[in-house]
Amino acid sequence: MKLKCPICGKTYDEPVQRCECGEPVEFEAFNAEPYLGKTVWERFWDFWPIEPAMELSLGEGDTPLVKSKLGKELGVRLYLKNETTNPTWSFKDRGTFLAVSYAVKAGYKAIGTVSTGNMAASVAAYATRAGLKAKILVSESTSGEKLKAVSVYGADVIRVRGDYGRLYFESLELGEKLGIYFINSDNPFRVEGYKGIAFEITEELTPDYVLIPTSSGGLFRGIAKGFIELKESGLIDKLPTLIAVQAEGCSPVCRAFREEKERIERFENPKTIAKAIANPYPPSGNAVLKLLHEFGWKCTAVSDEEILEAQRELAGEGLFVQPASATGIAALKKLMEMEEIKEGAKVVSILTGSGLKALSHVEGGKVRECSLESLEECLR
Numbered sequence: 158m159k160l161k162c163p164i165c166g167k168t169y170d171e172p173v174q175r176c177e178c179g180e181p182v183e184f185e186a187f188n189a190e191p192y193l194g195k196t197v198w199e200r201f202w203d204f205w206p207i208e209p210a211m212e213l214s215l216g217e218g219d220t221p222l223v224k225s226k227l228g229k230e231l232g233v234r235l236y237l238k239n240e241t242t243n244p245t246w247s248f249k250d251r252g253t254f255l256a257v258s259y260a261v262k263a264g265y266k267a268i269g270t271v272s273t274g275n276m277a278a279s280v281a282a283y284a285t286r287a288g289l290k291a292k293i294l295v296s297e298s299t300s301g302e303k304l305k306a307v308s309v310y311g312a313d314v315i316r317v318r319g320d321y322g323r324l325y326f327e328s329l330e331l332g333e334k335l336g337i338y339f340i341n342s343d344n345p346f347r348v349e350g351y352k353g354i355a356f357e358i359t360e361e362l363t364p365d366y367v368l369i370p371t372s373s374g375g376l377f378r379g380i381a382k383g384f385i386e387l388k389e390s391g392l393i394d395k396l397p398t399l400i401a402v403q404a405e406g407c408s409p410v411c412r413a414f415r416e417e418k419e420r421i422e423r424f425e426n427p428k429t430i431a432k433a434i435a436n437p438y439p440p441s442g443n444a445v446l447k448l449l450h451e452f453g454w455k456c457t458a459v460s461d462e463e464i465l466e467a468q469r470e471l472a473g474e475g476l477f478v479q480p481a482s483a484t485g486i487a488a489l490k491k492l493m494e495m496e497e498i499k500e501g502a503k504v505v506s507i508l509t510g511s512g513l514k515a516l517s518h519v520e521g522g523k524v525r526e527c528s529l530e531s532l533e534e535c536l537r
């Protein structure tokens with residue numbers, strides 16, 4: 158290991174933090190053989206409905222699959238698919254990229270979405286990347302703070318008064334009329350983009366279970382489709398058991414599943430801290446329900462308390478995710494207790510988005526005060 162100061166050129170054999178001259182240090186340039194640096198889009202080229210416009214890519218996908226220490230405690234082999242490393246810090250970028258590829262090819266000059274958080278930021282970012290106008294429709298209650306991460310990309314952000322559920326459909330209609338391509342939560346190109354998660358997992362291991370935080374259902378459908386296509390192509394022998402995870406305070410899919418209904422019903426008075434999965438009337442709810450029935454998959458709902466505990470546990474091993482993204486771990490614990498997941502199983506949980514997106518209800522840890530004079534004492 159050799160470190161070098163980029164300013165004065167001094168080298169170090171031990172891992173110092175800074176150079177004696179006060180400047181930073183960096184590892185010397187590695188001299189190694191390169192591999193073909195192909196992205197998930199290129200490796201699975203024939204699985205996409207259109208050619209991904211690689212020049213518009215921001216580096217979405219190809220996210221880390223991290224072995225979790227929590228698995229040992231629970232008695233399973235647990236892996237975390239860390240989607241927080243995407244360009245706007247959630248898996249939404251995978252779908253947005255593919256949908257924008259389409260919008261550009263189709264000659265649209267503007268794209269849009271209906272969202273309160275992650276999808277809004279994602280669409281705004283890829284719009285400006287592609288030189289398109291972005292129309293972002295948000296609900297009346299969305300905080301100004303949250304919208305900074307959207308408007309920073311130069312998008313036209315519009316707070317809409319009225320029923321948020323209807324906005325999804327109105328936007329598609331008006332979009333068609335006005336030539337704005339709306340890339341909402343379960344847009345077909347968006348869902349296709351999510352298949353990459355299944356592809357990448359399969360390249361590394363063959364899971365028995367995959368835990369998927371579920372709101373509109375776009376993500377669940379995309380991952381399901383990915384695995385199904387791999388099976389039909391003869392690339393895997395058997396499908397994993399997919400588990401849709403919802404927050405108890407807004408669980409229209411799990412409720413319909415439990416009651417053996419074929420259609421979901423609007424969830425009245427939704428209330429959960431997991432805002433990113435709080436769609437009371439998910440536009441792909443019925444499609445998810447059908448998949449659950451068809452393949453004998455599951456739906457599990459978890460409480461806010463269980464979600465916050467799982468969020469703390471993930472932070473405890475170095476991964477800070479938003480509450481919605483911690484639901485998979487909360488569900489895993491529940492399913493282990495109920496013996497619905499067997500000991501020793503290989504489990505993947507999708508960490509859908511970064512904790513930095515939702516700081517308002519994070520407890521955080523202790524912070525101590527210290528003067529520079531008493532620093533030595535404080536450090537002891």
Ligand SMILES: *Cc1c(COP(=O)(O)O)cnc(C)c1O
Nearest residue numbers: 275372373374375376433509510
């Ligand atoms: C969008 C989102 C989900 C749910 O995805 P759907 O496609 O709406 O089911 C889960 N977690 C996070 C962080 C999200 O942003």
